[in-house]
Amino acid sequence: MIRHLDQFSRPSARKGLVTGFVTALLAALWLGAAQAETAPGDVDATGFTVPLDPDAAIPxxxxxxxxxxxxxxxxxxxxxxxxxxxxxxxxxxxxxxxxxxxxxxxxxxxxxxxxxxxxxxxxxxxxxxxxxxxxxxxxxxxxxxxx
Amino acid sequence: MMGNVIFIVARESVEALLVIGILWAWMAHRPDARAGKTWLIGGIVAGFALATALALALVGVATFLGNTARSWFEVAMLAFAAALIVQMVFWMRKNGRTLKRDMETGLDQSVARANWWGVFALAMIAIGREGSETVVFLYGTFLQLNTAGDFTSFFGAAAIGLGLAFVLFWALQVGARFVSWKWFFRITEWMLLFLGSALFLTAMGKLLNKHLAAYDLPGWIYSTVWDTTSILSDSSMLGSLLATLAAYRSQPIGWDVLMLALYWGTVALLFVWQGRQSAARPVTTTA
CATH class of the missing domain: 2.60.40.420 (Cupredoxins -  blue copper proteins)
Known part of the structure; x- marks a missing residue:
């Protein structure tokens, strides 16, 4: 536990963490924006209606x-x-x-x-x-x- | 909006009033009509209770079984109603010939009693099922009313809708009186058998969609057999009425055709069996 904290408090690790966090935040924002754009009934590039959860086994x-x-x-x-x-x-x-x-x-x-x-x-x-x-x-x- | 109330109430009551109207007219031709009508009215009253219970569950103020249990209940109720209709028609066919003699000698008493329960249950399901939808519709509409004028036109519209459906009931009673009994019975028994097929097909549709959904049945079960949507769509007013009363489908799949074949096959077998029974009957009963 302490060793972990120690690791993260090293400047290089902290920089990596910050970069990762910012990337994740941007990705989340982008995903959120993308999702906000799909209203019920929107059609995707292949001509099908976008399901609620595109990754679900049964749409x-x-x-x-x-x-x-x-x-x-x-x-x-x-x-x-x-x-x-x-x-x-x-x-x-x-x-x-x-x-x-x-x-x-x-x-x-x-x-x-x-x-x-x-x-x-x-x-x-x-x-x-x-x-x-x-x-x-x-x-x-x-x-x-x-x- | 009030035109809609008239239309929905009339349409939702047609099925129940068709069943009850035919049973009522049949009763008039029985020597024990009084007892029969009491059972029928009992079924109607029980039907209103069932409609209210189902409606409360739909509105969400009460839980009536769980979701899965309720849909099984629906499937069972519809299939049971279809079976009752077929049984009722066959009972009437059998008694059409020998009714008076059997009733007078009291031979048929216990059989009649079992069938009165059938009349009761059929009336109850007919009212309960469609009635619950009407109750939800009317209650929901009722909640939106504001002015005294709204209330007046709402109750007026509901009464007109019910009145329109009662025209059917009345026509059946008049028909029973003025058309020869033989023809009235022939026509109404077919109406009931078709209604039975519609109830059975609806039950089996729910069975396939809700309870067999997880299974991969052979492909032809799900394949469209024919498409008559361009001629008469079952989403149109006439098409959906025919769907309710006679199991019409404009895009049936293999499953639908199979289930209708099963229903009519069973009915045909019973016809043949009953024909043989009554052919053998005079020999055994004349003694």
Missing amino acids: TYLVELNDGALLPETLIVPAKTRFRIQVRNIGTKPSEFESNQMRLEEVLFMGAEATMMVTPLDPGEYDYFDEFQPGVMGKLTAKEAEQ
Whole structure:
């Protein structure tokens, strides 16, 4: 313990530590800025929607329901891969997230949140909507990754 | 907003009122109609209690089982309702012929009692399931009301929505009276069998998505079999009504087709079996 402190108090080690700290801080700031830029539904360079956690084994996509509005209204996901949809009701009215084509149905009271697993989809287009506030139709596109 | 209330209430009540309307009309043709209607009304009352319990869980003021347990409960409830519908139709088909004689001699008493429980449970599930969604919707909307005018139009809209659904109930009762019994029964039994298929498919969809999600089933299970979205999308108003009442899907996957085949295959087998039973029946009962 004391020896460690001793080591770090040596000028060269301290300099290394400071440099490392500054680098880490900059990296954190950069990452933070990068993350702040991705809103739900943003598409990455390969043409797919950016999941909540890009490193997760099973990607999760966020859909927010706001009094009939769907945020986002479009999602682009890899075909033949299972994924999750996390739905959050941020509006002032209850909603029912529904998709016959993806076999999903979830009633969400104000402030409620639910995560649903979606089975691997063939390439194609699938609807999702708020059954309690009809009007806006969300569109999820499943497509193969370009080689 | 009030147009929306009318629409949602009417749509959510259609399924329950279809089941109850048909059962109610059938009752009128039974000699023990009074007992039957008592069981049916009991089921409706129990259904409102179930709807409230489920709604409280959805609103989040009460916990009703855990998340996983609740979704198993939903799957079981839907599959049970589908089984009850099939059983009910077969009971009615069997009794259509021999009803009066059996009831008068008291032969069918114990069988009838078991089936009254079926009527009770079916009415309870029909009201409880769709009812819970309606309760959540109405309660949430109710919380947003401010002025006396809001309240008036809200209750007015809810009543109109329910009234529209009751037109269906009323049409079924009128139909039972003016269409010949044979035809009324033929048409309504098919309506019920289709509704049963829709409930079964919804149950199996939940089973696949929620409880079998971790397993890698063969690829064809997940593959789209056909796509009729361009003709009639199951997200459209008519398409989603057909999805609720008759298991219509515009992009079914292998699993959906397999489960519908399983349902209709079972129904067909029961038809054949029942046909044989009733063919053999006169020989054994004339003694």
